[in-house]
Amino acid sequence: MLAVWTAALALLPTGAAAQSTDSLEDCMKRTRPARKRLAREIDAWRPGQPLPPEALRYERFCGCNPLPTDSEVVTREANNYRFLVALATHAKTDPAVMDMAISRALLLRGPTKVFGDLSVRYRASPRLLKSEVHQRVQARLQRRNVWVRGIDVEPAAFRRAGFTEQQAQVVLEDIGRRLHKGEDWSKLYDEYSGRYRGKDGYTLVGDFSSYVTSEGRDEKSGGLELLVPSYHMPRLLGARAGDVVILPVKPGAFGFPIGFGPFLLLWQVREVYEPGAAVSTATGAPGLPKRLRG
Numbered sequence: 001m002l003a004v005w006t007a008a009l010a011l012l013p014t015g016a017a018a019q020s021t022d023s024l025e026d027c028m029k030r031t032r033p034a035r036k037r038l039a040r041e042i043d044a045w046r047p048g049q050p051l052p053p054e055a056l057r058y059e060r061f062c063g064c065n066p067l068p069t070d071s072e073v074v075t076r077e078a079n080n081y082r083f084l085v086a087l088a089t090h091a092k093t094d095p096a097v098m099d100m101a102i103s104r105a106l107l108l109r110g111p112t113k114v115f116g117d118l119s120v121r122y123r124a125s126p127r128l129l130k131s132e133v134h135q136r137v138q139a140r141l142q143r144r145n146v147w148v149r150g151i152d153v154e155p156a157a158f159r160r161a162g163f164t165e166q167q168a169q170v171v172l173e174d175i176g177r178r179l180h181k182g183e184d185w186s187k188l189y190d191e192y193s194g195r196y197r198g199k200d201g202y203t204l205v206g207d208f209s210s211y212v213t214s215e216g217r218d219e220k221s222g223g224l225e226l227l228v229p230s231y232h233m234p235r236l237l238g239a240r241a242g243d244v245v246i247l248p249v250k251p252g253a254f255g256f257p258i259g260f261g262p263f264l265l266l267w268q269v270r271e272v273y274e275p276g277a278a279v280s281t282a283t284g285a286p287g288l289p290k291r292l293r294g
Helices: 002-010 022-027 035-044 072-075 081-088 094-111 109-126 126-130 134-141 155-160 167-182 185-195 223-227 230-237 277-283
Strands: 147-155 206-214 244-249 261-271
Touching: 002 072, 002 277, 035 072, 072 094, 072 147, 081 094, 081 109, 094 109, 094 134, 109 147, 109 223, 109 261, 109 277, 126 134, 134 277, 147 155, 147 185, 147 230, 155 167, 167 185, 167 244, 167 261, 185 206, 206 223, 230 261
Parallel strands: none
Antiparallel strands: 147 206, 147 261, 244 261
16 A cells, blocks of 8 residues: 555655765764663653753664664654754754754644744744744745645555455545544544455555645655645645545656556645734734634
């Protein structure tokens, strides 16, 4: 399933973060901190405490070996939102780590909260806007953003497993109806991914993960948010929080193998951010995020 591809892509750094000038030998010699200890420090961190020095540095992958680096802990495992904001705005944080921290924070709390908190930091410390990372965030504040999560199915895979191709659409429609009734996303995914499996034992219902993406994004180096097809963006940006949209995806999308057939994506919209919402929320002025409007 496509979930295997997206999971693999999520393990890799993108853009400038993917660059490494170290030889594999030098990279392997570097002493790496205990991953569990750093994770505990991140989880226990509270405002006013110093940030762990190891978290400020960008640890590169060694060639093609995705070693468990400090940066991976921050990017994939940190759930301490206040730590991520502090890390993203610390003067000594590596720009690649700043970028990772903001991306993780967006997936935890959504664009309205994150952009609002960063706007407060920018007003209090204008020096932050000297960083290219925060210049990109400030530009993004002026564009609509959407926070979504997805489930993917490939009709041809259903056929190969002994179902009809139409069953793939039916599965997504069933999930969508139950989501509209307020049922839990994770429980629904576990139910359907367990129920529909191929002859090889792999699920036919893939977790396409979560993304925060924006209009006017960089279509060449925009990172993992480009897994949301550009031709899906008008529908998603025009939706409301809680809406479920089922859309087809063209063959060969996202750099997957040429032979990869067309598939379907169910998107659930978690939040739509409108320019100005971050400022209103951060200052306490009227202007609720779209997910809270009637």
